[in-house]
Amino acid sequence: MTAETGRWIRNFVAGQFVEPDENRSFDKTDPATGRVFARVHEADRDLVDRAVSAARRALHDGWATTPVRERAALLRRAADRIEERFEEFVAAEVADTGKPVTQARELDVARALTNFRTFADVVAAAGQESFLTDLAGGRQALNYAVRKPLGVVAVVVPWNLPLLLLTWKVAPALACGNALVVKPSEETPATATLLAEVLAEVGLPAGVYNVVHGFGGDSAGEYVTSHPGIDGVTFTGSSATGSHVMKTVAPRVRPVSFELGGKNAAVVFDDVDIDEALAGLTRSVFTNTGQVCLCTERVYVQRSVFADVAEGLAERARGLRLGDPLDERTTTGPLISQTHRNKVLSYFELAEQAGAKVLTGGGVPQLGPGLAGGSWIEPTLWTGLTNADRPVREEIFGPVAALIPFDTEAEAIALANDTEYGLAASVWTNDLRRGHRVAQSMNVGMAWVNTWFLRDLRSPFGGVGLSGIGREGGESSLHFYTEPTNVCVQL
Numbered sequence: 424m425t426a427e428t429g430r431w432i433r434n435f436v437a438g439q440f441v442e443p444d445e446n447r448s449f450d451k452t453d454p455a456t457g458r459v460f461a462r463v464h465e466a467d468r469d470l471v472d473r474a475v476s477a478a479r480r481a482l483h484d485g486w487a488t489t490p491v492r493e494r495a496a497l498l499r500r501a502a503d504r505i506e507e508r509f510e511e512f513v514a515a516e517v518a519d520t521g522k523p524v525t526q527a528r529e530l531d532v533a534r535a536l537t538n539f540r541t542f543a544d545v546v547a548a549a550g551q552e553s554f555l556t557d558l559a560g561g562r563q564a565l566n567y568a569v570r571k572p573l574g575v576v577a578v579v580v581p582w583n584l585p586l587l588l589l590t591w592k593v594a595p596a597l598a599c600g601n602a603l604v605v606k607p608s609e610e611t612p613a614t615a616t617l618l619a620e621v622l623a624e625v626g627l628p629a630g631v632y633n634v635v636h637g638f639g640g641d642s643a644g645e646y647v648t649s650h651p652g653i654d655g656v657t658f659t660g661s662s663a664t665g666s667h668v669m670k671t672v673a674p675r676v677r678p679v680s681f682e683l684g685g686k687n688a689a690v691v692f693d694d695v696d697i698d699e700a701l702a703g704l705t706r707s708v709f710t711n712t713g714q715v716c717l718c719t720e721r722v723y724v725q726r727s728v729f730a731d732v733a734e735g736l737a738e739r740a741r742g743l744r745l746g747d748p749l750d751e752r753t754t755t756g757p758l759i760s761q762t763h764r765n766k767v768l769s770y771f772e773l774a775e776q777a778g779a780k781v782l783t784g785g786g787v788p789q790l791g792p793g794l795a796g797g798s799w800i801e802p803t804l805w806t807g808l809t810n811a812d813r814p815v816r817e818e819i820f821g822p823v824a825a826l827i828p829f830d831t832e833a834e835a836i837a838l839a840n841d842t843e844y845g846l847a848a849s850v851w852t853n854d855l856r857r858g859h860r861v862a863q864s865m866n867v868g869m870a871w872v873n874t875w876f877l878r879d880l881r882s883p884f885g886g887v888g889l890s891g892i893g894r895e896g897g898e899s900s901l902h903f904y905t906e907p908t909n910v911c912v913q914l
């Protein structure tokens with residue numbers, strides 16, 4: 424490791440941080456500046472083997488049968504400890520992603536606490552199914568299902584909301600008594616590693632939570648998901664990787680929970696309160712520099728208010744403040760990497776070729792010498808595209824949206840549903856019945872009316888089509904992270 428890289432981000436296996444290997448490691452870069460600030464130890468196949476074995480051992484050594492009340496208490500202690508070390512998590516998340524410090528505090532780390540507390544409550548309150556079955560001759564049978572942990576679960580997560588998405592899986596999985604091998608994104612290794620410290624501090628037994636760092640193919644991601652000792656995979660990431668992981672686990676028929684990509688629509692009717700809708704749309708298009716799976720990239724607007732919405736949204740986009748992530752006035756950070764920026768820029772080119780009019784943005788901003796090496800991009804809005812154009816069909820995952828007019832409610836529904844994805848949608852209207860009607864007709868896992876990304880963690884979360892398989896959240900999470908054994912007793 425060179426002096427300037429400063430520190431190591433290590434793997435955590437069987438309750439211990441593993442001594443790093445300089446020959447098997449990679450640089451971690453700050454996306455805001457382009458500067459390398461850490462080295463990450465890439466786990467090899469042998470280390471992943473050790474992590475899976477440690478997880479299996481921890482299950483057998485008693486974790487799988489720990490009373491629910493104790494697991495719930497441990498989750499609450501984890502939340503309290505993250506709260507005590509809150510600013511360390513914030514600093515780690517900001518350094519890894521370049522996201523504004525205010526967002527890391529209010530969304531990412533705050534949600535990590537809530538994830539642990541919510542699933543402590545959910546598991547403590549969960550019941551079990553039972554049926555009294557009438558038999559011939561007046562006799563009965565009692566059927567009841569006992570839920571057992573799924574076992575050793577591979578948790579593979581992306582870089583956009585690293586700690587939020589990780590704890591969204593880790594909290595319910597631990598609540599249900601599973602042991603985990605976590606593979607964070609190579610772009611954002613820090614907070615999963617810090618969480619290992621916290622979980623050890625609050626008394627999680629060694630081997631229950633393991634972290635292995637690395638990439639996807641022919642690296643830790645593939646080693647974990649293809650490992651014969653894994654009982655299930657919970658994965659959040661792109662649809663293409665999800666499809667690949669599904670093939671990897673298919674020969675051994677393991678359950679998967681997939682939270683994948685999106686190409687989410689907003690539908691804005693002309694009866695809406697325009698200022699309220701503009702505030703909501705600004706959040707839904709630009710939060711986290713557009714790098715939230717739920718972000719809106721298609722905005723369908725009723726024709727009579729199209730010009731007002733387009734101009735109003737462009738004005739708000741121009742008002743976003745890009746800059747130093749540690750400055751509390753910054754609203755918008757960089758993209759995660761230069762590679763990702765090249766991808767987003769390629770869609771800027773495609774939009775231009777398709778005849779888009781650029782309302783605002785469309786390029787790379789100049790933010791001064793300190794940030795010149797970062798992967799910054801301008802918030803960008805287009806008109807003049809249709810559903811036939813690739814920038815309107817494919818997930819871009821940046822601070823961009825295409826605005827497209829419509830005339831009737833039926834047309835709006837058809838346009839919004841004209842996609843292979845099906846994660847989220849939002850409907851903006853002051854007509855109560857229309858709001859319910861249109862939201863229910865969206866072919867998605869989550870539809871919002873007059874809001875966006877407002878979550879009750881007990882409700883189901885997930886997508887249809889290319890956006891995923893299964894739901895997590897509340898009882899849906901308990902279902903994925905457990906296997907029922909039905910017992911039938913003739914009475």
Ligand code: NAD
Nearest residue numbers: 581582607608638639640644645660661664682683684716
């Ligand atoms: P990605 O699919 O490239 O990577 C996700 C994770 O999978 C990373 O940890 C990566 O190292 C790993 N991986 C990559 N190839 C693998 C392989 N062959 N085998 C095993 N693991 C592999 O996704 P990303 O670029 O990190 O994240 C952005 C994507 O995630 C977007 O498509 C976004 O919509 C999606 N996402 C979805 C949700 C949701 O809840 N639906 C939430 C956040 C992000």
